[in-house]
Amino acid sequence: MAAPESSPTTSALRAGLRAHVETWRPYTTCYPALVGAAGAAVAGGWGVPALAAAVVPALGWLSGHYLGDYFDRELDAISKPQRPIPSGRLSARAALGGGLGCAAAAAVLALLVNWRAVVLVLAALAGIVAYSRFCKARGLSGNLVRGALTALALATGSLLATGGVTGAVLVFALVFLVHDAASNLVGTIRDVDGDRAGGYGSVAVRRGVPAAVRIAFGLYAAGLLAVLAMSSTMLEQAPYYVFTTLAACAGTAAFSLLFEHIRAVPPRKALRAHEILVAERLVLAGALIAGSAGWWAALAVLVPALVFSLGTQSALRGGHEFPAEREAARP
Incomplete structure (x- = not known):
């Protein structure tokens, strides 16, 4: 017996839900949650307080995706017409409503836990708008602003869990700023043609792909060295070193792929490098949790995050980044 056909209303609801899910980029949403939880752990607030520390940055991250796609809709119409907004x-x-709604939800939750954290939530919202509306098209400054949003997530997690921001959290916030600036810069390498056509002056557009790869690697290496130098602040140094080493191995694999094709990085190779960094940065956040709360606390949050992130990335990301006809034509 044939299955009944879906009604037009049901089909429309499914299409609308999928459009929202694609906008969320679910393969990235575990990262801000882990960063917030890492801020809580480094500050000594692991446990129940880490829940709000994880949820508030994740809501802010979703707000950033909605608002970023809102401000980038004209650029996406040129280079990525398959994305939810330009495709209709x-x-x-x-x-816009989704972005403001997620930001409001983050602010309300922060207010309920610690009203001072609302200041950081508002700062993150300002950073999201500044990045998407002004800085993204202006080279390295855009990458640094993007990294600053992750630094705010770490500080927010600390403030929500313990009521303060320790010196160690501030140092790690700078580390994540540099690290995510590098990751964001790698992400722009696959979009050179579209950014150039849309008038966006990314580092790769202004200075060429080889320079973008080298600058990204320099930022990444600086962040990694700082992470290693911070080992003395960790209560559990052995798990901290293990997780940091795993992150370094993943980062090395990503940048090896870029340096292999540095003269002309194919978009698919650039995307692959960034996909590896999606896993690498989860492990790096896990290193802070492992060093502060131990092996089992880190594994309990990191393993599900990796499974979910890598699974949804495999299922959704190719179609989100490349038009269907380009995907069909690639070997």
Whole structure:
């Protein structure tokens, strides 16, 4: 017996839900949650307080995706017409509403836990708008602003869990700023043609792909060295070193792929390098949790995060980054 056909209303609801899910980029949403939890752990607030420390940055991250797609809708119409807004599957108004709604939810939750954290949430919202509306098209400054949003997530986690931000958290916040600036810069390498066509002056557009790869690697290496130098602040140094080493191995694999094709990095290779960094940065956040709360606390959050992130990335990311006809034509 044939399955009943879906009604037009049901089909429309499914298409709308998928458009929202694609906008969320679920393969990235575990990262801000782990960074917030890491801020809580480094500050000594592991346990129940880490829940709000994880949820608030994750809501802010979702807000950033909605607002980023809202501000980038004209650029995406040129280079990525398959994305939800330019394809017509998600209206610009819905994206703006989703972004403001997630930001409001993050602010309300922060207010309920520690009103001072609302200041950081508002700072993150300002950073999201500044990055998407002004800085993204202006080279390295955009990458640094993007990294600063992760630094704020770490500080927010600390403040929500313990009521303060320790010196160690501030240092790690700078580390994540540099690290995520590098990751964001790698992410722009696959978009050179589209950014150039849309008038976006990324580092790769202004200075060429080889310079972008070298600058990204320099930022990444500086962040990694700082992470290693911070081992003395960890209560559990052995798990901290193990997780940091795993992150370094993944980062080395990502940049080896880029340096192998440095003269002209194919978009698919650049995307692959960034996909590896998606896993690497989860492990790096896990290193802070492992060093502060031990092996089992880190594994309990990191393993599900990796499974979910890598699984959804495999299922969704290719179609989100490349038009269907380009995907069909690639070997």
